[in-house]
Amino acid sequence: MTTTQSTATPTTQKLGIATATAVIFLVLSGLIFSAEDVVQGSTVRMMYVHVPSIWVAYLAFGLTALCSAVYVSNRSRSLIWDRFAGASAEIGVLFVAISLVTGSLWGRLTWGTFWVWDARLTSTAFLFITYIGYLAVRRLGGTFSQRARRSAIMALLAVLEIPLVHFSVNLWRTLHQKASIADPNAKVQLDGFMLFTLFWGLISFSMLFAWLLIHRQRLMALEDAVQDQGLDRAIQERRTEAGR
Amino acid sequence: MDLTPRPIADAESRAQKQRRRWAPMIIVALALVAGGVVVSQFLTSAIDYYCNVDEVGVRDGCVGQRRIRVQGIVVENSLKQTSGVSEFSLVFNDKTLRVRYQGDPGGVFQECIPVVAHGRVVDGVFDSDRIEVKHTNQYVEKNKTRFEATKETAACSQLPG
Numbered sequence A: 001m002t003t004t005q006s007t008a009t010p011t012t013q014k015l016g017i018a019t020a021t022a023v024i025f026l027v028l029s030g031l032i033f034s035a036e037d038v039v040q041g042s043t044v045r046m047m048y049v050h051v052p053s054i055w056v057a058y059l060a061f062g063l064t065a066l067c068s069a070v071y072v073s074n075r076s077r078s079l080i081w082d083r084f085a086g087a088s089a090e091i092g093v094l095f096v097a098i099s100l101v102t103g104s105l106w107g108r109l110t111w112g113t114f115w116v117w118d119a120r121l122t123s124t125a126f127l128f129i130t131y132i133g134y135l136a137v138r139r140l141g142g143t144f145s146q147r148a149r150r151s152a153i154m155a156l157l158a159v160l161e162i163p164l165v166h167f168s169v170n171l172w173r174t175l176h177q178k179a180s181i182a183d184p185n186a187k188v189q190l191d192g193f194m195l196f197t198l199f200w201g202l203i204s205f206s207m208l209f210a211w212l213l214i215h216r217q218r219l220m221a222l223e224d225a226v227q228d229q230g231l232d233r234a235i236q237e238r239r240t241e242a243g244r
Numbered sequence B: 001m002d003l004t005p006r007p008i009a010d011a012e013s014r015a016q017k018q019r020r021r022w023a024p025m026i027i028v029a030l031a032l033v034a035g036g037v038v039v040s041q042f043l044t045s046a047i048d049y050y051c052n053v054d055e056v057g058v059r060d061g062c063v064g065q066r067r068i069r070v071q072g073i074v075v076e077n078s079l080k081q082t083s084g085v086s087e088f089s090l091v092f093n094d095k096t097l098r099v100r101y102q103g104d105p106g107g108v109f110q111e112c113i114p115v116v117a118h119g120r121v122v123d124g125v126f127d128s129d130r131i132e133v134k135h136t137n138q139y140v141e142k143n144k145t146r147f148e149a150t151k152e153t154a155a156c157s158q159l160p161g
Helices: A011-034 A042-075 A079-110 A117-138 A146-160 A161-171 A192-243 B012-044 B144-153
Strands: B047-051 B068-074 B080-082 B084-092 B095-102 B116-120 B123-135
Touching: A011 A042, A011 A192, A011 B068, A042 A079, A042 A117, A042 A146, A042 A161, A042 A192, A079 A146, A079 A192, A117 A161, A117 B012, A146 B080, A146 B095, B068 B095
Parallel strands: B047 B068, B095 B123
Antiparallel strands: B068 B084, B068 B116, B080 B084, B084 B095, B116 B123
């Protein structure tokens, strides 16, 4: 007998449609409605992907740490927290990669170089590598609870890098500019529609993150169930052999 | 009931299992190596002191003929480009420094924009072999009606004061 299981529900389908609509409007807003920057020209449009990408990465790694903390502190040790942590980290890695690539292209056009070893770029690259390591640690084998325990500890340590990445532009002299909006001491320094488009990017990328997270977590639950079924089948085979 | 592990019958699936077991360990090892490379590159680049123009020749690490990075704003009307050499002045906290660069600086290099120049001071002039443009965190919409008037001095119009 074959059964078909989907990770979609009517709610996630609605979220998916809303996300797609938001992203389409972001593309239109970023490429057509918003004006060029007086110094950077059209290059400034990279900001509408670059900034929301790193925002989603921070959000994802923060959620990974939160779910890991819940898993560790909760007596029930429910694996759903571990799966949410893992799914969130995978999406976070994807968005850090997008942020690094778009940042590098933006850097080539404005700074005149793809890469410099300054504090912001280096710490972001280090963050990316750390979470690649986290994902590898999740696949080292063992039982589900062993996986959950060791990756929870790593997630709780790795999240400490985020303040270092974000405040690196204030802690060191860097080529990377300081924050335009996510700085408690800074005035907002984006003209009208640019600011709106950037905020729209943050909202639509956050919706995309939520949609991806729900689906990936459900897929992980199915993967775990398949692994469990394999074990059950093996035990059943042995029982049958023993009964002969 | 016998629960001893059953030997894997076929060699191919045994090799597959081996590969699956080793792959995450290899990725962890590579991540550690990559992390080390990233940190060492950052520390190596940090050997060149990052000095503001007013610190050149004054602050510890910014004196002498050692290789440094200098940060400042390109002075308006100071840029001269002749036979592949760009010369301009950098200003920071009312101190200026003349910079000579072989080639055409890339990015959005222009007057009144903050830049970082890599090189060393030779006879009072900063001899640079690398220029990076350090754009500000201000984003101003290009207004079509005023653009033509401000085209050449776009960055200068953003300077405070």
